[in-house]
Amino acid sequence: MKQVHSFPTLAGPLAAASAYATGYRESKTNLHPTATLAQLRNSFGGDLPAKGQPGEQVIADLIKAAEPGLVGNTQPGFHAWVMGSSHPVGVAADWLTSVWGQNAALYQGSPAAATAEETACDWLLDILDLPREASVGITTGATMAGFIGLAAARDELLRRAGYDFAETGLQYAPPVTVFVAEDTHASNLAALRYLGFGTNNIVAVACDDQGRMITDDIARHVARVSGPRIIVATAGHINSGAFDDFHALADLAERHGAWLHVDAAFGLWARASVSTRSLTNGIDRADSWSTDGHKWLQIPFDAGFAIVRDSQAHRRAMNITAGYLPDDPDDGRNATHFNTELSRRARGFTVWATLKALGREGIADMIRNHCDCASLLAHKLRRLPGIRIHNDVMLNQLILSFDRGRGDADANRMTQAMEAALNADGQHFFRTATWQERCVLRVSIISVDTGPEHIQTLAQKIEALWHDIRR
Template sequence: MDQSVDDDRIRGLDAAHRAALEFLGSLDDRPVWPRATLAEMLDAFGGPLPAEGMDPEEVIDEIVSRADPGLVAIPGGRFFGFVIGGTHPAALAADWLVSAWDQNSGSALLTPTTVALERIAGRWMLDILGLPDDASVGFVTGGQMANFTCLATARNAVLARVGWNLSEKGLHGSPQMRFVVGADRHGSIDRAARFLGIGRTGITAVESDAQGRMRPDALDSVLADGSGPTIVCLQAGEVHTGAFDDFAALIPIAHRHGAWVHVDGAFGLWAAASESLQPLTAGMSDADSWATDAHKTLNVPYDCGMAIVRDPADSIAAFRTGGDYLIYTSLDPWDVTPELSRRARGVPAWAAMRSLGRDGISNLIDRLHENAVAMAEGLTTIDGIRILNDVDYTQVMFCLDSDEATRRLGEAVLVEGTAAMTGAEWRGRAALRCSMSSWATTRDDIDRTVGAIRTLVSR
């Protein structure tokens, strides 16, 4: 290889390494929310593309010199704004290696090392979550695509059960499908349905309780009032309250009516890895598909969703492609997801699980819950704050006496900079929501956040 090419790589990687360590070292003191707008960052990086190129090291230095005001301290311990985990050290290091290896991980024959690492990561995950050990695990970009992938598989399967071959005939003229969801499902479910040709009028929402859990009696009533190919979507971890549907009651009802049951467990599926939180997921393993997102609770870098299907044959029927130049084994990554070419996004998941071990994963989940409880307890010591949810998992939702005051506090928290949390609405009221998702969050982070909120409320 040309020595100059090798030198370019070394200088570029060295510059990126230095910048990464500097950024990570700043997390404890830097404001959590960005300090620049999109317009300002467009100005910083914009202008016509220069005619002449630049040395890789200088490119990295230019990015770093301008990027800082628009960066969010997501990897730190006080980002509670969305359900977004920090990056576990082993997963971050493995992610760098994945980029350096540059393996196209759609084919088991082409890239056996990365496919093997992903397959083992999938097996470990099925084991610790108590899911069927022969289920297919497809690595996709995130929770949205995990839901889409599972629901595309479900659509294909329920139509096949009534004799409609979707691959041959398409959707036009197909039997009417019932798509049944909880009233408090995540928006990614509706979005996935739209991608699959199911509009708003084709979605049936089932009544939920005060915490957002689907009511079993309401599901039974909805399913009894109709027939045909049916998909029921349940939820492990409501994004505001953290509540879990009663799988042990709901899944038998859905199966009795012949429905495919899908569980959206973007962050909640991992509760099954904790002995103390496992009861939240009782009966969940009886579903037909599950979606989760490793960059949330497992703290793997973007992007790493997991689409899990009980019977791999259903995945293959939905996704196996053609192409005389492609080489197939018995089960390739491109057999279980919509992608062909992709990076080995499952390798950081393997690294995170191998670094933590079974006990470490359980302890991580327990610690996230303990942090949520501590945050709720701290907030209740502040005059005027009311906790709106049962803190059964990792979510804390609270408000002040009026919607206006709650919204003002939310704006002030982001400006003040100690922590980040985002606004929400729950049962017609303005609220603020804390999501405990990061391995890096400590009790000191919680105390600092509660102290900052106490000062803001007093003003």
């Protein structure tokens, strides 16, 4: 009989990965990829081997092919986007999650994974000071968390209007209108599209110069429409870091029986520190919240949280049941009640371990440090002629443009030139964005290791480069 392929033991490949991993994280490797797309295709390409290769060799090949194409987003000089830096304890827990190979769909599929998840969700509600009766789904990220919050909103509002969504579907249900900021994060529009909402069902609300919804404008729009209504607010605008006025939006939602969902991908963590908590005032009055673990909380990708005040509405929207899937009343948490997936990674281990490694004070200190760093950078740049800070720096975000007074087109070119110059020595990673029709340089301060000393160096570098470029 033909010999079937047998699994290698874990020891060799894991030792190879482990020996490399510690060195990778301790040395300051490239922030920018060094390989071109063609080179990466060449390294990863070729025919699939007919026969399996030795494990250590495969890991060595993977490292060799991947490393030139990696981005150093775990490092303090990375400021291009809001990305966390994968906490070392989270990484170790994530490895164990793979080693254990658990399927975290059901309690009976992995009682340990279900219970770690249960505790981690309780800790989250506690740190974020959200209603303790809310239920939490651990997702792949904020996009899916938003999808779940909005699915619960849609189904529950229709149920209140006398329609069982599971039975009637969208086709025979009354229209649900969704109100979003005209500058809402693109992931909210994607989630709404997956849920069956087109642009005709979505009202774009005017925003102020920080990207906050203008409350008079949304109040006017909401009053004009009848039927079920969902309001999507933002805590931590992707560019400016701004927060909507949650008390005003919660009052409006209460007045019209609307559902208030908050996209709080990173802004919700402002609530974990006394220094920034007031930015989130009134947020606890919402019906659902979506936030990330892999951004400010530094949990390895991918981790997000869908939090819904009415856990029954959450369960009705997400539940997966089948005769073969045990749902014993004496069981612990069945994650299938709160997520889109059936089989799923046991993310609860990583969330639990990262929360425990940081602790309540560690999280608060990290948030405060990043916000202090943003204020320090703003303070240093504000005094330099021609550098404009477009946002009220209240969180960990700055948006800058570089203008020598020769018109908007020239300022856009200068800002792009600064992006290139800042990236040139490989010590920093920046990207520009379009903000209110201007080219701006985004500065997100979120890597766990970024501290005031990095900001001092960065401010000096910006000053020197701008001095040369503006001439």
